[in-house]
Ligand SMILES: Nc1ncnc2c1ncn2[C@@H]1O[C@H](COP(=O)(O)OP(=O)(O)O)[C@@H](O)[C@H]1O
């Protein structure tokens with residue numbers, strides 16, 4: 001969300017050539033005389049002429065950093081972090097490092113012309129909101145950055161003053177220190193040194209306590225950056241991970257518990273690129289820093305036991321949102337799962353004194369091939385707990401568990417999918433929330449419903465009520481003919497539902513349409529004293545009918 005204006009009125013002692021303002025009022029002007037300093041300017045001068053945002057614009061971070069072959073830090077960390085935070089990330093590579101979990105084996109610095117060309121390519125063409133810098137291995141690269149930003153101003157500059165890798169390898173030599181102090185820091189909206197970097201920038205002062213970190217933040221702020229974050233990941237003898245944020249006025253102590261893991265390589269780069277990503281989305285500086293701290297903490301927690309490499313420091317895992325518990329055992333949908341589809345009903349379980357988990361266990365024991373929890377009256381907390389327990393039972397038997405209607409419950413317990421009705425959340429919205437691998441079923445009474453479900457990305461449809469039923473009030477019965485019409489029109493596998501029991505299940509399966517894969521039942525299984533026995537009876541009857549009808553229901557859609 002950036003607003004730009006070309007401007008040429010003298011302000012104070014500078015002739016302003018370019019003015020920039022963000023939504024939050026972060027303002028810079030670059031003077032025409034080539035000073036390396038970006039000056040803050042009064043709010044009222046930040047005239048808004050062009051709104052640089054449009055509906056289809058994605059927030060954009062440009063990272064100028066080194067490549068890390070081990071992919072925990074550097075450019076790779078920045079790309080993954082921005083992707084995880086929903087922000088577009090372009091890259092200017094300053095150096096190519098050979099790193100792994102043992103340390104840094106090689107550093108090749110890219111030619112300055114190449115760095116300048118990369119910056120120009122991106123900044124001149126693509127609308128960049130925020131620039132984030134990591135490894136800047138030469139004085140010339142700082143100058144190139146300054147000149148590029150003067151020509152193509154951006155909303156904010158996040159400077160991670162990378163100097164030494166955690167493994168102790170020097171990534172920016174001491175000859176560059178003066179340039180960092182004099183030229184780079186004054187350009188920064190925020191600078192994010194770790195303890196070692198803060199100490200080096202301040203000429204070697206010892207930083208051992210949170211109080212030392214506060215003084216360091218203050219001294220660094222005096223060098224010109226608008227905000228300072230001194231990161232305490234490596235603060236000796238601290239059981240918490242404490243960072244100090246200073247905005248020139250107030251200090252904030254950001255504290256989280258220290259996660260015990262070797263996989264911390266890249267925390268600093270990740271923190272800085274997450275701050276940049278949040279700024280690009282429109283956050284204030286303090287909110288961006290807080291979100292970034294929580295993001296790093298969560299990534300550390302999720303990735304704490306990952307085993308990559310044999311060295312002392314493993315990479316941070318940025319994409320925890322994509323991670324699935326037991327991903328190797330992910331249960332993908334098979335149309336044959338619809339064969340005997342058990343749908344629970346809290347009223348019936350109460351009536352017979354069955355807990356929901358006992359009822360589900362019994363249905364599986366009797367041969368149910370998929371389970372749907374349809375708990376219309378349950379309290380959310382209670383429903384979630386029941387869903388978690390049922391999921392464990394279902395997965396122990398390799399049976400998918402779906403949740404009726406409640407996408408929130410399905411997400412919270414990582415269920416295999418959701419079944420929705422025509423008036424529930426639209427299928428494409430459910431798909432966007434659950435992701436590509438989860439199972440989505442939708443109730444359909446007509447061929448039009450069936451075709452829409454297919455077009456919207458459902459996996460199967462439930463069609464009915466085939467027969468009159470007590471479990472759903474005011475539900476129009478479509479009969480066997482209606483079911484057959486839907487099955488013939490459907491491009492998706494179909495499960496028949498509504499009043500199906502031992503006495504009529506045969507007539508359903510005898511329709512013999514290839515798309516009809518099974519029956520879904522509520523009362524015939526759960527409005528019974530012995531759920532396992534009733535399920536077994538229905539299972540046997542279906543097996544026998546299908547064997548007689550031939551290949552119809554086993555053929556894939
Ligand atoms: N083991 C940990 N548990 C929780 N947070 C951590 C841990 N290690 C680092 N952090 C956090 O990660 C962020 C990056 O800090 P730090 O590791 O000090 O930076 P750098 O990678 O530049 O050395 C900070 O917010 C810090 O508090």
Ligand SMILES: Cc1ncc(COP(=O)(O)O)c(N)n1
Pocket residue numbers: 065066067068073074075097099134135162164165166167171264265266267268269
């Ligand atoms: C290319 C590159 N950039 C930055 C770092 C710092 O990361 P860390 O402090 O986690 O080692 C690194 N090791 N490599």
Ligand SMILES: [Mg+2]
Pocket residue numbers: 166233264265266267268
């Ligand atoms: Mg670190």
